[in-house]
Amino acid sequence: MTWLDLPESTGFGIANLPYGVFSAGSSAPRTGVAIGDHVLDLAGLTGDPVHATGSLNAFMARGPAAWSALRSMIVAWLTDPAHQERVTPHLLPRNSVTMRMPFEVADYVDFYSSRNHAENLGRLFRPGSPPLTPNWTHLPIGYHGRSGTVRVSGTPVVRPRGQVLDGGKPVFSPSRRLDIEAEVGFVAGVPSPLGSAVAVRDFPSYVFGVCLVNDWSARDLQAWEYVPLGPFLGKSFLTSVSPWVVPLPALAAARVAAPARDEPLLPYLADDDPWGLDVTLEVRLNGTVVSRPPFRGMYWTAAQQLAHLTVNGAALRTGDLFASGTVSGSARDEWGSLIELTQNGTRPLTLPDGSVRSFLEDGDEVEISATAPAADGSRISFGSVTGRIQPAG
Known part of the structure; x- marks a missing residue:
């Protein structure tokens, strides 16, 4: 159960957490995760430069162990109220951002x-x-x-x-x-x-x-x-x-x-x-x-x-x-x-x-x-x- 107030039947609940690349206003594209009606800004929250590249490729290249570790952390951030104060400033309304190409297509x-x-x-x-x-x-x-x-x-x-x-x-x-x-x-x-x-x-x-x-x-x-x-x-x-x-x-x-x-x-x-x-x-x-x-x-x-x-x-x-x-x-x-x-x-x-x-x-x-x-x-x-x-x- 998340501490966020999610719309009923959102489709973007805690069981999903899909990745995308977005920009807000004039900001550079960066990685986000959809949760309810919001986007969680991973670049801002984690400070990891891999999420500020404007593409999922660099993060994807880290492999399954890194994918699993980050997913576990995101679940913890969004379910444990102890993280609410830290996480909330990095939640942006999805209707306020522009979605970009999520990854660079190789083949x-x-x-x-x-x-x-x-x-x-x-x-x-x-x-x-x-x-x-x-x-x-x-x-x-x-x-x-x-x-x-x-x-x-x-x-x-x-x-x-x-x-x-x-x-x-x-x-x-x-x-x-x-x-x-x-x-x-x-x-x-x-x-x-x-x-x-x-x-x-x-x-x-x-x-x-x-x-x-x-x-x-x-x-x-x-x-x-x-x-x-x-x-x-x-x-x-x-x-x-x-x-x-x-x-x-x-x-x-x-x-x-x-x-x-x-x-x-x-x-x-x-x-x-x-x-x-x-x-x-x-x-x-x-x-x-x-x-x-x-x-x-x-x-x-x-x-x-x-x-x-x-x-x-x-x-x-x-x-x-x-x-x-x-x-x-x-x-x-x-x-x-x-x-x-x-x-x-x-x-x-x-x-x-x-x-x-x-x-x-x-x-x-x-x-x-x-x-x-x-x-x-x-x-x-x-x-x-x-x-x-x-x-x-």
Whole structure:
């Protein structure tokens, strides 16, 4: 129990304590922790220069022992009234600060780990053929994205331009099929040596925490360019992340088993202590809930994704971000992209104002939020990731 007066069902209670980077007025960006309607200024409270760097990277690089020690101290500061006088001056109203990019992204990898999403797209684009490619149940499929265009929530989404097919011929045009992908992201805190692999069991030793991701997608650019090497300009123009990173220990009560497998996995992907997570996402388009994707059904866990992306000896760096891929459930109102929700534009959504959407239009705003169960019976909030569509430049 904290001595702070927290709003009921805050989502940012003592069981959560997510990390972010914020600035207040003209002050330099620094590390904070969300608690209720406040941000705890760690730079001011601790005097540790690692929290005044404007990024979580230097702190994340200290490793799990440092992460655990600081979390224990924060819990003590916020629960023991003996610390109240010292801590209170470093609590700032969350609505008075500006949230910044929480970490410097080293590399960015996006996976394709929802069976429902993969089968939905397979049926759309390969009718009459098996919806899954032969490799899908054997390994986590992914692609390397562009780390330089990963940005914090609220960054404007400028409609991308590129080559699209028009009447069977390529033309240069703004994307007409701009889409969302509701995803969950995992942030690596500790590097690994080149030439080594991170085992599934070692996932908590390398991953600092979890955030939300919207991997904006220009479906018409993507459809023309992706053969034979996969996504490129249709994805690389912007990826948005939430400003808060929920530490792994906060999600202990949200862990669930992974779904049953179609066939035995190769040993390096075997997971005896699975990191499935009971996270429920919510997707809003112009304020209207259009989907509630359940993350707990993802076929490949984040631990398996990490093991696969390093099994060839690829090195991890502090700040590496790897995302789940679109989260989709079995029902239509659980699908995490418009290409699924509208069946590639053939069944448009009708919004409360009477407008219809097949894909995103200029001025549209998308918000993705998520919660998970906490050990104390409350719900943990991941905050949200938002973006508003602007016309092509």
